[in-house]
Amino acid sequence: MAGKLVKFLSDLQEPEALDYVDKALAKGDDAMKILGETQEAMAIVGKRFASGEYFIPDLIFSGELLKQIVQKLEPHLKKAGDVKKRGKVIVGTVAGDIHDIGKDLVVFMLDVNGFEVFDLGIDVPVQKFVDKVKETNSTVVALSGFLTLAFDTMKETVDALKKEGLRDKLKIMIGGGQIDDKVRTYTGADAFGKDAMEAVKLANSWIGGK
Amino acid sequence: MEKNWTEMNADEKQEVQFQKLLNPKDPEGNPLKFQSAEAQSNYKGSINRIKDAIQLKKIPDRVPVAIFPSMFPYINAGMTVEEAMYDYDKCTSAFNKFIEGIKPDMNIAASAPGPGKFYETIDYKLYKWPGHGVAPEHSYQAVEGEYMKAEEYDLLLMDPSFYFRNFYLPRVMGALQGFTMLPPFTGILEMYGLAFNFIPYALPPVQETYKRLFEAGAEALKWAMAMGASDMYLKSQGFPNILGGFTKAPFDVIGDTLRGTRGIMMDMYRQPDKLLKALDALVPIMIAMGVGASQQTGNPLIFIPLHKAADGFLSNEQFKKFYWPTFKQVLLGLIEGGCIPFPALEGSWTSRLEIIQDIPKGKTLWMVDQSDIAKAKKTLGKNACLAGNVPSSLLKLGTVQEVKDYCKKLIDTVGKGGGYIMSNGAFFDEAKPENVKAMVDFTKEYGVYK
Numbered sequence: 001m002a003g004k005l006v007k008f009l010s011d012l013q014e015p016e017a018l019d020y021v022d023k024a025l026a027k028g029d030d031a032m033k034i035l036g037e038t039q040e041a042m043a044i045v046g047k048r049f050a051s052g053e054y055f056i057p058d059l060i061f062s063g064e065l066l067k068q069i070v071q072k073l074e075p076h077l078k079k080a081g082d083v084k085k086r087g088k089v090i091v092g093t094v095a096g097d098i099h100d101i102g103k104d105l106v107v108f109m110l111d112v113n114g115f116e117v118f119d120l121g122i123d124v125p126v127q128k129f130v131d132k133v134k135e136t137n138s139t140v141v142a143l144s145g146f147l148t149l150a151f152d153t154m155k156e157t158v159d160a161l162k163k164e165g166l167r168d169k170l171k172i173m174i175g176g177g178q179i180d181d182k183v184r185t186y187t188g189a190d191a192f193g194k195d196a197m198e199a200v201k202l203a204n205s206w207i208g209g210k
Numbered sequence: 211m212e213k214n215w216t217e218m219n220a221d222e223k224q225e226v227q228f229q230k231l232l233n234p235k236d237p238e239g240n241p242l243k244f245q246s247a248e249a250q251s252n253y254k255g256s257i258n259r260i261k262d263a264i265q266l267k268k269i270p271d272r273v274p275v276a277i278f279p280s281m282f283p284y285i286n287a288g289m290t291v292e293e294a295m296y297d298y299d300k301c302t303s304a305f306n307k308f309i310e311g312i313k314p315d316m317n318i319a320a321s322a323p324g325p326g327k328f329y330e331t332i333d334y335k336l337y338k339w340p341g342h343g344v345a346p347e348h349s350y351q352a353v354e355g356e357y358m359k360a361e362e363y364d365l366l367l368m369d370p371s372f373y374f375r376n377f378y379l380p381r382v383m384g385a386l387q388g389f390t391m392l393p394p395f396t397g398i399l400e401m402y403g404l405a406f407n408f409i410p411y412a413l414p415p416v417q418e419t420y421k422r423l424f425e426a427g428a429e430a431l432k433w434a435m436a437m438g439a440s441d442m443y444l445k446s447q448g449f450p451n452i453l454g455g456f457t458k459a460p461f462d463v464i465g466d467t468l469r470g471t472r473g474i475m476m477d478m479y480r481q482p483d484k485l486l487k488a489l490d491a492l493v494p495i496m497i498a499m500g501v502g503a504s505q506q507t508g509n510p511l512i513f514i515p516l517h518k519a520a521d522g523f524l525s526n527e528q529f530k531k532f533y534w535p536t537f538k539q540v541l542l543g544l545i546e547g548g549c550i551p552f553p554a555l556e557g558s559w560t561s562r563l564e565i566i567q568d569i570p571k572g573k574t575l576w577m578v579d580q581s582d583i584a585k586a587k588k589t590l591g592k593n594a595c596l597a598g599n600v601p602s603s604l605l606k607l608g609t610v611q612e613v614k615d616y617c618k619k620l621i622d623t624v625g626k627g628g629g630y631i632m633s634n635g636a637f638f639d640e641a642k643p644e645n646v647k648a649m650v651d652f653t654k655e656y657g658v659y660k
Contacts, residue, residue, distance in 0.1 A: 012479065055525045057475035064476060098338060098351045101471055148602050148640040149348055177557060178602040178636060186607050195522055 005034065009041035009069070010048070012061055021072050031076035038069055042112040049109070050197045056105065059196075063108055085116035087207035088138035092120030092129065093176075094153040099146035102176055102196075106142060109196040115203055126153070126160045133166050140206055141170055142199060143189065146177040154187040162188070171206040173199060215548075220573070223548025227510035231257050231452075234445050235508075237438070242445060249448030256315035256450050262628065264550060264595040266572040269628035273621055273657030274315040275650050276452075276597065278577070280322055280637035281349045282646070283308035290347045291639075292340035295326030298436035306440055309449050312650045315631075316452035318513075320440050322637075324350075325433035331426040333384030336467060349639050357381045358468035360477065363484040366468075367491055369394060378468065385426070388419025454549070455503020456513040459537040460492035465518040474518070478532060489536040497543030500551070510550045511575065514540075520557035526565065534565055545573045554598075555581055556636060563589040579635035587624045596624055597631035600649060605634060605641035610648045617649055621657045632657065 005024075008017035024034055045062045048054040054062075089110050093103045100122050107119045118136060120128055129141060141161070143154045154174055161167050172189040175198070184192040193199045213222065232254055234242040244250035255271075262270035284294035287304035294301040305320030329339060336357070339350035358366065358378055366373045372394045380386045391410045398407045410416050441451050458466070464485070465474040477485040500512035518524075519533040544551045554577035559566075563581065567589040578586050578598040586596055604616055617632060624630045632653040 014479065055528065056523050057478050057528060058525075060472055060475045061479050096345060096348050098344070098353070101354070147349060147351070148606055148638050151603070151606060151640075178638075180601065180603050182601075182603040182607050 003037075005037045006041045006044070009038055009062070009065055010044035012045075012058060012065065014061075014065055017065055018068060018072075021069050025072065025076060031073045032078075035070070035073055035077065038066055039112075042066060043114075046109060046112045046200075050200070059105065059108065086114045087140065087203070088116045088118065088136050089140040089142060089203055089207075090118045090120065090129065090132050090136065090138045091142040091144070092124035093122040093144045093146075094150050094157055095123055095125050096153050097145045097147050097150045097176075098122045099144070099176070102146070103144035105196040106144065106175065106199045109200050110142075110203055113200050113203070115207070126157045129157050130160050130164050130166070133161065133170065134164075139170060140203055141172045142203075143172065143174045143187075144176050145174070145179070148178060150176060151183050151186060154183075154189065158188040171202075173202045175199060218548075220545050220548065220570075224510060224550065224573070227504065227508070227548050227550075228257070228261055230508040231450065231510070234450075236442065242442070244448065245446045246448075249446065252448035253445065253450055256448075257452075259315055260450075260452060260631065263631050264572065264575050266593075266595065266629050269659050272659055273625045273630055273632050273653050275632040275653040275657070276316040277312060277314050277646060277650065278318055278633055278637055279308075279639075279641075279646075281639040282641055283320070284323060285347070285639060286641075286643050290340065291323060291349055292326065292346035294323040295329075295340060295350075298325070298433050302436050302440035306443060309444055310447060312647050313449070314650055316450055317444065318453045319437060319451045321437050325429055328426055328429040328433065331385065331422055331429055334382065335384060336382040352466075354466075354470045354472075356470050356473045358464075358473070360469070360473065360481070363477075363481065363488055366488055367484075369396065370491060370495060372396075382467070385422035386419055388413070388416035391416055452509065452511050453513055453552075454507045454509030454511050455500060456515075457496045457500035457503075457540065457544070458514060459516055459519075459533065459540060459553075460489040460496060461519065461533040461537065462515075462517045463492050463496065464488060471518060478528065482532075485532065489532065493536050493539045493543065496540045497547065500540075500544045500549050501547035504547070504549045510548060511552045512544055512549045514551055514553040516553050516555055516559070519562065520555075520559055521561045526561060529562060530565065534562075538566075538569070541569060541574065545570055550575060552577065555579055558582075560585060566590055567593055569593055575631070577633065577635070583620070583624055587626075587630075591624070591629055595629045595631060597633045598635040599624070600632070600634045602634065602636050602638045602641070605638060605645045605649075608642075608645060610644055613645045613648045614652045617652050618656060621653065625657060628659070 005017060005020050008020055021034060045054060049059050091103060091107050093099055107117050110117045118132055120132060143157055145154055158172055161170060173191045173193055174184060174187060174189040175193045179192050181192060191202050193202055236242045259270040259274045262268050263274050281291050283305045284291060284301060289300055289304065301323055302320045309317050326339065337350045337352050338344045340346045340348060344351060375389050376392060380390050391413055393407050393410065398404060465471055469477060504510050504512055519529050524533060541551045550573060552575045556579050558580040560582040563586055571593045574594045576590060576594050576596050578596050583599045599620060600616060604613060620632060
């Protein structure tokens, strides 16, 4: 009955989706195959969000469903991590700012669109971004910030990446409450986005592979 | 004979409130002495200008102008946010200087930083503030969480005050742990059994909580005295404080500080009926909060920061089901009580404008941040006064000329025919002072209606 879970999950039917997974595992279905179906479903969720059919509550709820399903699958998965990812993106809310709602949505949308996301969290020191770029060789960095103070710490983060000689091979996007093109110019970032979908579009255009 | 307050209709109540604003009193209850005849005429001129802009009955003499800062007046005065929160004199003198320097038509008082020592005394956990989780030079920031658990709706519905005192408040204020041991007040009925209700007050944790409450209260009063003095001073200099209090949309009460963004969105799926009941239950409470504050301060404008229904946060269907009905009831209840609701559309609310325009005409003021302002004028602006839309990025990064150009465009379009107050769109911490000044000066010069 392939496709049923895809439908339950992408239509956000919680009891049906969880019940399906329980029964499938009980009769010995391959957990990897079920995981594949959840990925297919999450791609549909992402598309619906992009097209304006789904909104933030739907996105957050789908994430909650996915988390529960993965928890059920985990004991049955031999080895995770061989899912091929499209490219690496480093995401974080810049130093001094502890807002995370927008940042978390960007992480979520990049993830369901197949990117390997390194979420550095909130109030991220400049050096942590630099270290992570060096460690992962990621080519895309996404900086989030809600307050006006974030304009300066975003700029400091971009400057630090420049000083380390990393800037040329990097594309940097910024986003958050008061961010616009004026702030982009000030910080020296390559682009800004108004929502999580624009973050995906930017990552797509920079990393490609689709 | 004068009509009794309860017999008045909303228009009459609003007029009484405006008359109170126009004739301010000193702390002894006598008519406030203005510093000069000019100060008095500026004060009344500003209030009448704002009144005309809000009521949409006649065009004011010019576009009123207001600046709604967050930490800007203090940072701009060269102090850290920490200093502004802990040194009340420094805080108020910076704010007084800020207002006297730019001379806006309305201000929101020096209360934004709040009393740092008070937050320490109550061991506040809902926010991080300078020295307590954020750097001295940065503003306080909320820590979202599920402070109300998913299974607690029935408790909240049964007795909201009991729920707040015994469950919610002790979670967000460490000093209130003793409250978890108190019985509900509604069990105190008659002589038999009466004393049982008071036994918990003998317990050391409860006594400790009350001790901390007394300390916190004393600190809050000390701070309020400093705020009151600044407010009186600015009024006497001709600068009205137009903010009478605040309340919230029921959806934001639950989505901001009780269940949090994630929590309330889960509830929309898993227990929508309970969520809707809780939203209904909050309506009279939020109305009473606003009406009570405006009665106490003699000031009709009730600020309502709006958060969790900005574009993208909800679909319009979800908005119409979960957010708008109870928010609209709060607006109508406030208006009925003689208040002027002052909601702030934080972020962009362009997709909601057609829905929220359905309100009584000339009774509200809306702070617009990044919503499509031209569309706002054509929809919401038909029934309500709009303020705002000058971006934070422009104030911090733009030139004086760019600020003037932006304000000119706003005056020409949104200001057309009245019903607009020039102001920034979002509360800001940082800006070029010359840009803030240019906003006010340019509006006074160019915004005159001919």
